[in-house]
Amino acid sequence: MFILIPRMGDLMSTNKSTKVEVKNLSKIFGKRMNKAKELSRQGKSKSEILKETGATLGVDRANFKIYDGEIFVIMGLSGSGKSTLVRMINRLIEPTEGEVLIDGENLMKMDKKKLREVRRKKMSMVFQNFGLLPNRTILENAEYGLEIQGVDKDTREKKAKDALETVGINGYNDEYPDQLSGGMQQRVGLARALANDPEILLMDEAFSALDPLNRTDMQDQLLDIQERLHKTIIFISHDLNEALKIGDRIMIMKDARIIQTGTPEDILTHPANEYVEEFIENVDRSKVLTAGNVMIRPMTINLEKAGPRLTLKMMKANEVSTAYIVNGERKLLGVVDANDVIKLVREKKGDITPIIQNKVPTTTEDTPISDLMDDISQTGIPFAVINEKKQLKGIIVRGAVLGALAGNEVSDFE
Amino acid sequence: MNSLILGNIPELPLAHWIDNFVNWLVQFTRFFNAITNFIGSINNAFQWIFDLVPIWLFIVLVLALTYYVNRDQQNWGLLVFEFLGLLLIWNLNYWRDMTQTLTLVLTSSLIALVIGIPLGILMAKSHIAEVILKPVLDFMQTMPAFVYLIPAVTLFGIGMVPGIVASVIFAMPPTVRMTNMGIREVPDELIEAADSFGSTEWQKLFKVELPIAKSSLMAGVNQSMMLSLSMVVIASMIGAMGLGTKVYFAVGRNDAGNGFSAGLAIVILAIILDRLTQSLTRTRRKN
Numbered sequence: 001m002f003i004l005i006p007r008m009g010d011l012m013s014t015n016k017s018t019k020v021e022v023k024n025l026s027k028i029f030g031k032r033m034n035k036a037k038e039l040s041r042q043g044k045s046k047s048e049i050l051k052e053t054g055a056t057l058g059v060d061r062a063n064f065k066i067y068d069g070e071i072f073v074i075m076g077l078s079g080s081g082k083s084t085l086v087r088m089i090n091r092l093i094e095p096t097e098g099e100v101l102i103d104g105e106n107l108m109k110m111d112k113k114k115l116r117e118v119r120r121k122k123m124s125m126v127f128q129n130f131g132l133l134p135n136r137t138i139l140e141n142a143e144y145g146l147e148i149q150g151v152d153k154d155t156r157e158k159k160a161k162d163a164l165e166t167v168g169i170n171g172y173n174d175e176y177p178d179q180l181s182g183g184m185q186q187r188v189g190l191a192r193a194l195a196n197d198p199e200i201l202l203m204d205e206a207f208s209a210l211d212p213l214n215r216t217d218m219q220d221q222l223l224d225i226q227e228r229l230h231k232t233i234i235f236i237s238h239d240l241n242e243a244l245k246i247g248d249r250i251m252i253m254k255d256a257r258i259i260q261t262g263t264p265e266d267i268l269t270h271p272a273n274e275y276v277e278e279f280i281e282n283v284d285r286s287k288v289l290t291a292g293n294v295m296i297r298p299m300t301i302n303l304e305k306a307g308p309r310l311t312l313k314m315m316k317a318n319e320v321s322t323a324y325i326v327n328g329e330r331k332l333l334g335v336v337d338a339n340d341v342i343k344l345v346r347e348k349k350g351d352i353t354p355i356i357q358n359k360v361p362t363t364t365e366d367t368p369i370s371d372l373m374d375d376i377s378q379t380g381i382p383f384a385v386i387n388e389k390k391q392l393k394g395i396i397v398r399g400a401v402l403g404a405l406a407g408n409e410v411s412d413f414e
Numbered sequence: 415m416n417s418l419i420l421g422n423i424p425e426l427p428l429a430h431w432i433d434n435f436v437n438w439l440v441q442f443t444r445f446f447n448a449i450t451n452f453i454g455s456i457n458n459a460f461q462w463i464f465d466l467v468p469i470w471l472f473i474v475l476v477l478a479l480t481y482y483v484n485r486d487q488q489n490w491g492l493l494v495f496e497f498l499g500l501l502l503i504w505n506l507n508y509w510r511d512m513t514q515t516l517t518l519v520l521t522s523s524l525i526a527l528v529i530g531i532p533l534g535i536l537m538a539k540s541h542i543a544e545v546i547l548k549p550v551l552d553f554m555q556t557m558p559a560f561v562y563l564i565p566a567v568t569l570f571g572i573g574m575v576p577g578i579v580a581s582v583i584f585a586m587p588p589t590v591r592m593t594n595m596g597i598r599e600v601p602d603e604l605i606e607a608a609d610s611f612g613s614t615e616w617q618k619l620f621k622v623e624l625p626i627a628k629s630s631l632m633a634g635v636n637q638s639m640m641l642s643l644s645m646v647v648i649a650s651m652i653g654a655m656g657l658g659t660k661v662y663f664a665v666g667r668n669d670a671g672n673g674f675s676a677g678l679a680i681v682i683l684a685i686i687l688d689r690l691t692q693s694l695t696r697t698r699r700k701n
Binding site for chain 2: 087090092115116117118119120123124125127128129130131132133134135144145147148149192196202
């Protein structure tokens with residue numbers, strides 16, 4: 001009877017327009033391409049094709065759409081073709097066949113000049129090993145994209161400084177890349193990409209070279225930046241935890257082919273095949289599941305509309321002993337206990353304000369369940385999930401958490 | 415024996431063919447004269463400057479230049495060595511010869527650089543160019559340097575110019591090779607970064623590839639310079655003046671004393687040039 005509240009990403013993707021569309025995109029490396037193509041049509045595997053023709057199947061007929069403003073994670077192990085695929089999106093690698101449409105425009109039909117224009121204005125790339133120029137200072141690195149567009153010194157310096165500030169790098173302008181830690185260097189890489197103010201960010205294993213702590217930091221920061229800038233981000237990763245954390249949608253690749261595309265929730269709950277299943281078994285579910293994933297819809301009472309009688313009636317109807325009190329804007333005010341409400345009704349009081357208990361444990365939607373486990377097992381009142389405006393989004397009951405960890409459907413719980 | 419293996423194949427008239435080729439080239443006298451004049455005027459310009467500068471000022475300038483290129487990591491030993499070495503050359507009365515040798519080295523290095531670096535870039539960018547140039551470079555470097563003197567005299571007369579031409583041919587390969595290697599060794603990710611931000615080919619070359627290849631490129635220039643210095647004695651055989659001439663004459667007279675003292679002057683010059691170009695190799699930073 002409780003309904004799972006969908007994640008923001010799911011809602012956004014259905015409303016937004018298509019930013020990048022990939023149609024039948026293939027890449028074959030090596031000779032005897034036609035033979036290799038034919039074999040791939042017959043469904044032969046990457047290794048079979050390599051054995052028979054000596055050609056390497058990089059990407060086999062990829063079809064997908066990326067929506068405006070989403071973080072789209074392409075995930076796979078090394079050799080799955082994910083890096084080749086992302087490089088075909090900006091034509092660093094020339095596709096063997098197929099189309100890439102950016103805002104409906106076919107990238108494959110562009111001449112060098114037009115392509116350069118798209119690379120300069122529409123999309124920027126962030127690299128696994130940062131790709132910073134060792135002979136340039138941090139500021140000069142961040143300026144690179146603007147410099148080659150012929151932007152004058154003052155303007156590009158200002159934009160580069162803004163971008164460096166956005167990623168949280170201050171006071172290193174005159175240092176050189178090798179004087180900075182890996183995490184800092186990748187921030188510069190990100191700043192360089194952002195300085196162009198592109199619509200699309202291509203991030204190729206951008207955080208893979210960082211140590212775990214830095215990686216988590218960068219993931220958080222990327223989400224933070226995305227909140228403000230709303231870019232379309234295509235993120236390559238081999239780490240499912242990372243994909244689940246930052247992806248609005250995830251596409252899983254294996255041996256040059258796409259296995260599954262879907263929201264993190266989809267992938268976790270309905271893995272397309274054994275391969276994906278095996279993949280997600282290795283993921284610590286409690287780390288991946290956030291409060292938003294397991295929360296259920298609470299029974300709420302609008303203080304502005306309801307008195308003790310209505311409250312009691314609704315609680316009875318819903319068979320609950322605690323009700324969450326909100327105002328007209330769904331801002332959480334506290335909880336009331338059924339016993340207190342009954343007392344009020346007996347005393348024939350008209351206002352429930354005095355009995356509201358405002359000591360409610362709260363959390364936010366993106367908090368991992370693993371962080372809440374201890375507290376959930378100790379408190380009687382379910383956690384309230386609120387957003388930054390203190391609006392009540394859902395609650396977390398103990399049973400739902402345990403159920404989600406066990407891999408069951410959350411909605412079956414009472 | 416010869417006829418057993420090769421059968422009835424007559425001896426190839428290879429030498430004759432090459433003679434014919436050289437003779438055929440001679441008809442372009444005006445072209446070669448123009449080159450001779452051009453190289454000659456570069457050479458004369460250098461020599462004019464060196465003759466104009468008083469010796470004491472020259473020494474001061476060399477020391478100042480050394481001080482400047484090593485400004486972040488001063489090498490006092492080198493400064494002392496240069497000072498004493500140049501004084502010794504002055505004292506031995508080899509000053510003019512030394513400047514003539516220096517002129518020959520600088521002119522041929524300059525030409526080797528101007529031709530060699532673009533060739534190296536071409537080689538790095540084009541597979542076909544690399545396939546063609548590699549054996550040519552091997553040929554240029556391994557053919558005994560004396561051999562170049564023969565056609566050089568035919569085409570450029572005697573004096574400094576044929577010496578410079580022979581030096582350029584012998585000394586250019588390292589510059590070409592090291593430029594090629596330096597550019598090819600620029601990490602793929604940096605090339606991808608340059609491309610992904612929409613650099614033109616020229617922007618990529620000047621803003622990414624050459625700056626990063628700079629130290630190996632400079633190492634090539636350094637080697638070219640040393641090789642052209644090793645050519646000075648050989649070049650003196652066809653009338654290129656300088657320290658080489660002194661050594662060459664000393665050989666003719668079996669005069670070990672003068673031979674060694676002129677040789678020592680070459681060594682001093684070589685060390686100064688080597689250290690100066692080596693410190694240009696190091697990457698320098700703003701702060």
